[in-house]
Amino acid sequence: MNPEAQQDVSVSQRIRMMFYMMKPNETSFQILEEVPDYVKQATPFFISLMLLELVISWILKGKPPGRLDDALTSISAGVFSRLPSLFSRSIELTTYIYVWENYRLINLPWDSPWTWYLTFLGVDFGYYWFHRMAHECCLLIEFYSTDKVLSLNCPGREIKEVNIMWAGHQTHHSSEDYNLSTALRQSVLQIYTSWMFYSPLALFIPPSVYAVHLQFNLLYQFWIHTEVINNLGPLELIINTPSHHRVHHGRNRYCIDKNYAGVLIIWDRIFGTFEAENEKVVYGLTHPINTFEPFQVQFHHLVYIWTTFWATPGFFNKFSVIFKGPGWGPGKPRLGLSEEIPEVTGKEVPFSSSVSHLLKIYAVVQFALMLAFYEETFADKAALSQATLLLRVCFIILTLTSIGFLLDQRPKAAVLETFRCLVFLMLYRIGHLKPLIPSLSFAFEIFFSICIAFWGVRSMKQLASSPSK
Incomplete structure (x- = not known):
């Protein structure tokens, strides 16, 4: 294409x-x-x-x-x-x-x-x-x-x-x-x-x-x-x-x-797989994952299969872990036990981030900037070197992960965001990330420098307050 x-x-x-x-x-x-x-x-x-x-x-x-x-x-x-x-x-x-x-x-x-x-x-x-x-x-x-x-x-x-x-x-x-x-x-x-x-x-x-x-x-x-x-x-x-x-x-x-x-x-x-909508639908997985971190969203079930595979005794049982249903276990039917699937009551509350509105706005701003670089990368990929493409992809993945950490309130979220902002400035200055609006190049650098200072201070406070081992 x-x-x-x-x-x-x-x-x-x-x-x-x-x-x-x-x-x-x-x-x-x-x-x-x-x-x-x-x-x-x-x-x-x-x-x-x-x-x-x-x-x-x-x-x-x-x-x-x-x-x-x-x-x-x-x-x-x-x-x-x-x-x-x-x-x-x-x-x-x-x-x-x-x-x-x-x-x-x-x-x-x-x-x-x-x-x-x-x-x-x-x-x-x-x-x-x-x-x-x-x-x-x-x-x-x-x-x-x-x-x-x-x-x-x-x-x-x-x-x-x-x-x-x-x-x-x-x-x-x-x-x-x-x-x-x-x-x-x-x-x-x-x-x-x-x-x-x-x-x-x-x-x-x-x-x-x-x-x-x-x-x-x-x-x-x-x-x-x-x-x-x-x-x-x-x-x-x-x-x-x-x-x-x-x-x-x-x-x-x-x-x-x-x-x-x-x-x-x-x-x-x-x-024979048709079903009409006849009552209020509750969405999501039968066992919600309760995270906004992109790697867990993508790969959490693969990790579950991996750990279950090694924990399950017997060759045929290990084979079954891969090719039978997610609820299967030794001695259970292929799809597991239906009583283990949670009943829907209609009162389920979707998992939400408890971060402040200000932090959500910050996440949206950083996400929008990332999307702009993402779109620009696809538009210019024929003219970009493989090194530039790889660095941009790494930065995009780092941004998605950091935003997920912030929304999940992970302990190392501030450290990761400090590192991400430092990476942005480095890639920006050596030309792997071009200014979206050339006239605002200096403003971009000031904004990310402020972000580095803010998250750097948060990181040091978190590290200072964490219990020593």
Whole structure:
């Protein structure tokens, strides 16, 4: 995909692409390099729609659609998930191209509307099964640790969740709010399992057509993460809507493992995983993670699998830790015991940061500055050296981590923020971070010097008051 192709996409098209309302003749390209980076171009619309949602929520409900700390964490996850693409093409495209170049059976015409619509259906069908497998897996041969029975069929009761795939997807479900920022809470790990569900399309569909629909399928799912849209009438029968997707994000028992659709809800209706919204949905994981630190949001379940793997005795039991459900343990059913899943009462209080409003404003300012450097890095990546790219990515990750530490009120938060501000000044002065507004270069240095002094004093006070070992 080519970021430089963005001049070919009009404002009208950029709006319509958010809702998968593009036409084949507008989005058909002969080679992959001609395909615009639609996701990158959608960034201004992500922000605009989130602000619109905020205004509508205030008008309709008298309150914002979620919490500031949760929104920052969701956007942080989105930033985190996109950083690897600065250095290489995504594995979803790399594997697809490999299959296409070596194993394709037929070559459908890239400029045919029939190819375009077939790819729309194929990508959405692949997404449904990837999404479902990230929650569940139907194994043809099943090992039961208790009685060694082999099952060669797969009735509905044996559709099981796969722990290692859930480790990637759980990031998206970790928010206890449900708003447009939640859509950006993406996993950096997820693409390393999703590619296999799209690869069969490479037997006959050109990569340039696939790359378009892979992006549109993702962009469509942004607007359905909201509570300000209730019911869309007859459209609810065909397409995935906010009401359907709210159910998918719920931890109520009637919501678990339902509504996996990307664009078309018909897949859920066909394969028996559809559930209508019929009571207030409580969002998030069944066991909330209670943190805003980005590494924990991304990798906490992978760490859980690792520690459980080594703590569990027996080879087959260790194997089961990876490929059975997260609640499994020796002597338990594959998905664990249902009574161990907490009941939803409707009185759950989402985890929130207890830091002062002033500190939250500070976090927002630093986050906004980081986003500006992030956007500039993607815009200029072709002209930047690998060293500059690497240093910028390290600074972005350091900023996300430090903000997470501040919101979590970690003991070493002040020390980390002091170090981060020092790193900023160093990179700024040697040219790896360019002034966003050249005329304000001196003001930037003064601001970060004040931040270093403030957090440095806080750090020394914390270190002085900490008990000696």
